[in-house]
Amino acid sequence: MPVLVMKFGGTSVATLDRIRRAAKRVGVEVAKGYDVIVIVSAMSGKTNELVGWVGETSPLYDAREYDAVVSSGENVTAGLMALTLQEMDVPARSWQGWQVPVRTTNAHSSARIEDIPPKNINTKFDEGMRVAVVAGFQGVSPEGRITTLGRGGSDTTAVAFAAAFGAERCDIYTDVDGVYTTDPRVSAKARRLDKIAFEEMLELASLGAKVLQTRSVELAMRYKVKLRVLSSFEEQSDTAGTLVCDEEEIMESNVVAGVAFSRDEAKMTLVSVADRPGIAASIFTALSDAGVNVDMIVQNIAEEGRTDMTWSCPTDQVARAQKAIEAAKADGTINYHEVIADTDVAKVSVVGIGMRSHTGVAAKMFQVLSAEGVNIKVITTSEIKISVLIDRKYMELAVQALHDAFELEKAA
Ligand code: ASP
Numbered sequence: 001m002p003v004l005v006m007k008f009g010g011t012s013v014a015t016l017d018r019i020r021r022a023a024k025r026v027g028v029e030v031a032k033g034y035d036v037i038v039i040v041s042a043m044s045g046k047t048n049e050l051v052g053w054v055g056e057t058s059p060l061y062d063a064r065e066y067d068a069v070v071s072s073g074e075n076v077t078a079g080l081m082a083l084t085l086q087e088m089d090v091p092a093r094s095w096q097g098w099q100v101p102v103r104t105t106n107a108h109s110s111a112r113i114e115d116i117p118p119k120n121i122n123t124k125f126d127e128g129m130r131v132a133v134v135a136g137f138q139g140v141s142p143e144g145r146i147t148t149l150g151r152g153g154s155d156t157t158a159v160a161f162a163a164a165f166g167a168e169r170c171d172i173y174t175d176v177d178g179v180y181t182t183d184p185r186v187s188a189k190a191r192r193l194d195k196i197a198f199e200e201m202l203e204l205a206s207l208g209a210k211v212l213q214t215r216s217v218e219l220a221m222r223y224k225v226k227l228r229v230l231s232s233f234e235e236q237s238d239t240a241g242t243l244v245c246d247e248e249e250i251m252e253s254n255v256v257a258g259v260a261f262s263r264d265e266a267k268m269t270l271v272s273v274a275d276r277p278g279i280a281a282s283i284f285t286a287l288s289d290a291g292v293n294v295d296m297i298v299q300n301i302a303e304e305g306r307t308d309m310t311w312s313c314p315t316d317q318v319a320r321a322q323k324a325i326e327a328a329k330a331d332g333t334i335n336y337h338e339v340i341a342d343t344d345v346a347k348v349s350v351v352g353i354g355m356r357s358h359t360g361v362a363a364k365m366f367q368v369l370s371a372e373g374v375n376i377k378v379i380t381t382s383e384i385k386i387s388v389l390i391d392r393k394y395m396e397l398a399v400q401a402l403h404d405a406f407e408l409e410k411a412a
């Protein structure tokens, strides 16, 4: 029988009543003839509570025990979902990660899935089970310890199961009804997209659109898993939500699919560093060793053997970055006049695969910002994305103006 993966996020299983509502949706798909793999998150708020308990008990916790505690929220919902389905006379049972098994690396708290052998679950499907309810977010390490996949990891569990079982589709039920051209809280004209290409979704997810864990989109793209994002609070239908799919499946795509933004960016500049081979390596090795997530990087033209180096990173990593840079100066690895941190910036990006074949998107973006009197501090581009750093106070204005200029209110 064809397999469907259905994933329910924390808000969709937040109460027994909502679990019942989700189980009914599963029942509809079972009645259509699908064998269903249901991936569940913990009830909303549960994982945060568990993370808090670990920190209170042991500030420098053992990551293996963190995973043992934090993975438990999903076990509860998996069992409750299986019970609810049984009450509806749907043959179902729950599976914890190790029982499947979901084999992962041993990078505790951010493990990667290596393999999901379908044999155990398929044997049960052959024996008449119709729904396998799997606890998301967790797996088992080569040492046999429980691992977790990083916050939001149930999305990745769902896509990995869809790939491993050759599922027809992977439906991600959440509290929003799809992927929007921008955050509707920032622009009232934001529109829900019927379809979006994997690559666009990947850019939007990594730029801060929090609908899907970035790694789940990477996996879906690699294994060509059709992903659908839809609300568990609306009428069930085959065309609801947003389909994340291969670009070939999108007949006519807009040049720009969406405007993304991220509020908590900081810009740091090393003023007057010696311009010599290896200088960028020294700076960014120091930052990476300190665990700083560098995003944009700009090196200025050198003058008299000195240059300025600018990068962006999350605001809450500025102190760490500063410390790493000062330590590298103290031990003579790098040498500069001054380090400047600007923590009042935001990043705004336009994303769209149409940029590959259309020129003028950057020019238009810069004209729009200039017409609004917004100064651009840093620019970076990729094949399908243009990002700018601007003063944070102009972020909403910039997003709205760009959304208007690229006519995203007409998007579908
Ligand atoms: N419960 C986990 C979290 O809150 C995993 C997930 O829901 O995706 O991060």
Ligand code: MG
Binding pocket: 009, 152, 155, 211, 213
């Ligand atoms: Mg999530």
